[in-house]
Amino acid sequence: MLAMLERAGRRALSYQDRNHHSRTYGCFDRRYWGWKIVDFPEATYQRNVLLLAGLWGLKESFFYHDLRLVRAVVAGIEYAAKVQHKDGSFDQAFVHEHSYGATGFLIHSLAAAGRRLGRNLPEEAVHILRGVVRKGADFLARHGEEHGLISNHLAGAALSLLDSAALVEEPAYLRAADDLLAKILAGQSPEGWFPEYQGADPGYQTLCVHYLAQARELLNREDLSKALDMSVDFLSCFVHPDGGFGGEYGSRRTSIYYPGGLARLAGKNPQASALAELMAEAIANKSTTTLDDIDLGNLAPLAESYLLAQESVGDRCMPGELPWQASGLERRFPEAGLYVAATPTLYSVLGVSNGGVLKVFDKARKKLIFDDAGYVGRLKGGDMITSQVTDLARRAEVSDGSAELEVEFQYWPQPLPGPFRFVILRLLNLTIMRSIYLGNLVKKLMVKILITGGKQAGLKLIRLVNFGVDAVEVRDELRLTGKGTTVLESLSAGQGFVGIHMASAGYFQGTEPPAQEPLLEPDIEELNRTGRTKLRIRIEAKDA
Known part of the structure; x- marks a missing residue:
């Protein structure tokens, strides 16, 4: 997993415009600044700052305390400030989109990158970061996502609001995060799944768990712990004997496994421990979709999750039995x-x-x-x-x-x-x-x-x-x-x-x-x- 993270870091640095004299200095959308084949830069690519900040602090990485990564993170934060709308939102799919999902994801990545660099982040960059985060959190607190119920988006936005509350010391963001978490938990099926558009999607649910597991660590809430245990029980059914995960039977047909949340839960949940262990082996064997297989659109979120999993290595309780390992089992999820x-x-x-x-x-x-x-x-x-x-x-x-x-x-x-x-x-x-x-x-x-x-x-x-x-x-x-x-x-x-x-x-x-x-x-x-x-x-x- 570490080798994949290092390769992803190299890719992210190559995607970024690192020319100090360029008008797009810090931009991670090479299609825009390099090839010039798109007419606006996609803001969500700025999420790669968290990967770079994580590699900078990872002792096992050859990027450990590499000042080039600090400069790249600072440039990425500064460019995010340039493309942020006055209302605090960002664009992803088209210009003037004011995307709730993009904003919800990006604010967390920026805030977490700054937190990881700590005092190594220059004072001016800290000032810019606080301004971007405050504006973004204000947008998230005032608006919602209207085009569909996408639980992983709401979970990402909730974590962004929690990060924002800590960075700029604004209690209103905690209340907004609480409202989002209440909506997510109310939407969870008794079968354990969180809605993704019009149903259950195991692949995207692992991303939702990636965010919710971190929110639980910040809040230590019993209702979050219970919801995550139910989610793990559901997800355990869709780990395949060959190391694959999810697929066309999910509402969004995805097969990407995000390991970070399950790795964080593996210390106390036997099913999460078994799931994390088997899928870590699948990632190492490349029998599942891995970070090496992902394009720029999903590089940052998957790399963030690999980073979380890498930092959680060894923190597992005794693994339980996964459903596919049973000699006789039938599980029905009629709502899904x-x-x-x-x-x-x-x-x-x-x-x-x-x-x-x-x-x-x-x-x-x-x-x-x-x-x-x-x-x-x-x-x-x-x-x-x-x-x-x-x-x-x-x-x-x-x-x-x-x-x-x-x-x-x-x-x-x-x-x-x-x-x-x-x-x-x-x-x-x-x-x-x-x-x-x-x-x-x-x-x-x-x-x-x-x-x-x-x-x-x-x-x-x-x-x-x-x-x-x-x-x-x-x-x-x-x-x-x-x-x-x-x-x-x-x-x-x-x-x-x-x-x-x-x-x-x-x-x-x-x-x-x-x-x-x-x-x-x-x-x-x-x-x-x-x-x-x-x-x-x-x-x-x-x-x-």
Whole structure:
């Protein structure tokens, strides 16, 4: 983990404009200051100051007490001040965004970087930092995030407010943090998960835990401890035998594991200890998505979490048993639409809420042997459709060892940016979207188009999954419901893919199975002719 952090530090220094004479001195968005291919600098990249400050203070690192890192942190703080709006907010996705999430994340990183450098931060930089933090915290205390319930954003903002209260000695920020934490805890499902848009996402929940674990250390609150224990119990079900974590069965389809929060909890929670231990091994073996696999958009938050985990090495209690290690186990999460089953030979995860996404693992060989993210089809005329559709209200009959569900396929438009769309977006950015209220309305619309929305495509899947001791059997029935308007050219399943817009999904994992032909190919000629077709597959450990 230390070697990855050092490589990440080198990348961050290369991304930063370290030319003292440059107008963009301190900027971490090389696309803007270096390549000049974007028209504004993304402020969240300034979060990399915390990684650099952490490496500066890490005795095991070759960056330990390197003055170049102090200069880079100071420059990063100064540039953050330049791009901060008068109301204290920052931009991430577009100009004049006044992003609540970006502000909530960045203020913590800036304040924590300053705290780590302590007296080594020049007095002028301390003055600038205090001004940026105060303005940012004022914004967070006055505003909220309106385009969706994203728990990890709220947790990051709460930690920023706690850091701000300590730095500038402002009690109002403690009250604002309290309000946010109350909202997060009220939103937690009794099943242990925190909402991410319209459901549970194990990957992003580890980032939420990263922030909440630090908040708990600052506040020592019993309700936070209880919520984190529930969260760990939920997350433990989505650690895979092969070292992978999460995936297409989550609401945001992410597989990134943020280790910092779990490492902080590992000293008292046996499940957190087991989870942290197994995933530390997975990171070392690169069987999961690691810091080396991440682009600039997620470099800073993942590096922050690796830094926290690195500083917590050795602080673990006796690890407990993870669900996949059990010889017989069944866990149902009906609110999340998730189901897991363990037998002596297999471990399976079924995403009911995401259209029947199914992953099956051979426990003895710690190998993924069936990876089905759902069906993808192409209609005559070229339109794409998919069964990977999130619906927390989806009808499903779940009993001991079996699950049956119905899924209405949706169109999968896959919109891409283009010159005309960018011109329209920038015109909106420079006019009506200067209003935070109107900007949030547009963001809500974008979320609906890209993530949560969808038009039914006239095709239904009825999936029955039986979880036996030695095998998992899948029986699918496909029915056309579009009264002759839906004519398929192709349809297949049995491979991994992401069926929504989610920039943080789809990173490489070392456990990805090799390229293969789809394992489920229904008879589309029969489907088009008669309106229905059936198929079945049996998955056994010995078949791998």
